[in-house]
Amino acid sequence: MEYEVENDDAVVGIEVKAGTNIDADSFKHLKWFKANMTEGKSFNGIVLYSGEYPVPFGDGLWAIPTSALWCA
DSSP, X not given: OEEEEEOSSEEEEEEEOOOSXXXXXXXXXXXXHXXXXXXXXXXXXXXXXXXXXXXXXXXXXXXXXXXXXXXO
16 A cells, blocks of 8 residues: 655655565565656655554665554
């Protein structure tokens, strides 16, 4: 499941994964989107996953636990 949020200057791509394990391959769709659909805009990509910890994957890409959505 993939979503995007954008304004005139920036785009955020969000992908949701059911698994607890994330690797570089988990970002292939977001990397494609960045390379082909965000010309002239900044881009951040987020993979929401069932793991426990936020993990950076370089160049504005992050794996974020779905549980973070409910943290105050």
